Amino acid sequence: MPFGLCSAPSTFQRLMDMVLAGLKWTDCLVYMDDVVIFEKDAKEHLERLGKVLSCFRKANLKLKMEKCAFGIERVRMLGHVVSKAGIEPDPEHCKAIEMFPGPNLNANEKAKRKWVKSFVGLCSFYRKFVPNFAQVAYPLTVMEGKGVFRWGESERNGFSELKAALLKAAQLAHPDYSKNFEVHPDACDYGIGAALMQERNGNPMPICFAVKKFRPYIWGTKIVIKTDHHALCWLMTKQELSGRLERWSLSLQEYDISIHYKKGSLHDDADALSRYPIQERGEEEQAEAIPVATIGLDTRSWVDGQDRVKQWRWIKQVMIKNGSTQYGNFMLKDGLLYLRTIRFGQEFDRLCVPPERRKEALSWVHDEPTAGHLGQTKTLERARHRFYWPKMDRAVTRYVQSCKSCQTRKPDQGKKKGLIEITQVGGPFERIGIDVLGPFPRSRNGNTNIVVAVDYLTKWVEARALPDATARQIAKFFVEDVVVRHGFPRELTSDQGKCFTAEVTREVLALLRLSHRMTVPYHQQANGLVERQNKTLATMLAMYVDESHEDWDEFLGFVTFAYNTARQESTNHTPFMMVYGREAVIP
Secondary structure, three states: OOOOOOOOHHHHHHHHHHOOOOOEOEEEEEEEEEEEEEEOOOHHHHHHHHHHHHHHHHHHOOHHHHHHHOOEEEEEOOOOEEOOOOOOEEEEHHHHHOOOOOOOOOOOHHHHHHHHHHHHHHHOOOHHHHOOOOOHOOOOOHHHHHOOOOOOOOHHHHHHHHHHHHHHOEEEEOOOOOOOEEEEEEEOOOOEEEEEEEEEEEEEEEEEEEEHHHHHHHHHOEEEEEEOHHHHHHHOOOOOOOOOHHHHHHHHHEEEEEEEOOOHHHHHHHHOOOOOOOOOOHHHHHHHHHHOOOOOOOOHHHHHHHOOOOHHHHHHHHHHHHHHEEEEEEEEEEOOEEEEEEOOEEEEEEEOOOHHHHHHHHHHHOOOOOOOOOOOHHHHHHHHHHHHHHOHHHHHHHHHHOOOOOHHHHOOOEEEEEEEOOOOOOOOOOOOEEEEEEOOOOOOOOOOOOEEEEEOOOOEEEEEEOOOHHHHHHHHHHHHHHHHHHHOEEEEEOOHHHHHHHHHHHHHHHHHOOOOOOOOOOOOHHHHHHHHHHHHHHHHOOOOOOOOOOHHHHHHHHHHHHHHHHOOOOOOHHHHHHHOOOOOOOO
């Protein structure tokens, strides 16, 4: 075959395919005049080598010994270095890119843009080895379009950074189809990117950094997608989607996909250059990251603040002059001024809060997990039991109304007109409403649901996080958290969920001699008390969970306590007071 013909490459490739027919992809790989024989040991290598050489002999083809290499563990092929550890760019080619000259600033605009396209195109040959290639090359790619060619500091830095990125390009591992694949996507204003990973020795190893190359690897395998875009986690589980989201969801149905949220600061591979390897948070770090609510306030440091208020300073001076600790309704304890108030037949000593500490006090009665981000009335009642300053009610109302978390996460509670039937209850824990809230994203403790029980008289709430809402777990909760703590109720109200109609539940209720009242299907209003409590509980939890939604069960006890110690409009008392005959002791 003569040289120089435009069809020569395809003709030669066709010849090689015919000669090595039956051996390609099983014993060897061939591209033009490059033939690679792969194997796991020396014995198998000799067997496959014999097969290939035999095919060449039959076709009367000869090999040049100077261009052959046998029994090697690393091979240069098509601009890459391939080994058992993975694949990486050919250092000689990267060196040529490093020596690539800058643009000729004296040339015309067309020549300058041609230089940009040539350099970016040359680097793009190895883009799969460079995390976040589009972002690194962005200062150069924007010059490919129309406009005045500019070669400033940002362009020079982009030119140098792109060279440096190729010189320290990551080694890509060979895919292991016995393990799950992970896709780590990310996006910015001017591009999208993703990394295909597999865990090796506890660390995620990159397979490639290009979206279009994923399908040959991931089709038919288990895929874990880790993204810092939290809304994406619900794409495959949300029941009602818009047209575009519906099409995207359908296009992903052919894959076995599991989507997990990963915090942006830990999303290194798809987010930024040279942040590899990726380290997940260990259990020790996760434990340190769990927020712990501050139960009390350092009131002793408030003495100076109270003394700066003219009226309170004068009252203290009168007390000291008279050798007394009381002046009217004001009390002096350990140097701190309190206002004694009688509400609903009970006395409360309310700490006088100076102006610079009032925001801290408002946060304590509203924002803390033990306060639960409740509404104006309950927050105001909590503040009236603890603190005092002039026009405090107005400050509390304004603080709750301007709370950003409440505005963004609480649903509209508009009241609907209609008839209401008064529920008759004889005593505390005589009638209990029970329901299951969830499922939620699985927490670090393995929980997905919350079972909630509410007393119709005192409004006392018992709640427990559960891994699964099975009938056995519901029955165990009812006995341990309701019956053992508060006595045997006479009536239990629930919906017709499987966990409440199962044989186990019926047997437990029969042993306890309870009347089980089940609501009409698809009519939640019949069990309105517990349904409304579910809504309140979910809203309170939403105020404190982290971005991964994996720690919600760690706040369940706090928000339940917050609700049980908040004054109820229907009873004008807190559930804690209704049950124990006293208010909860809060430091």
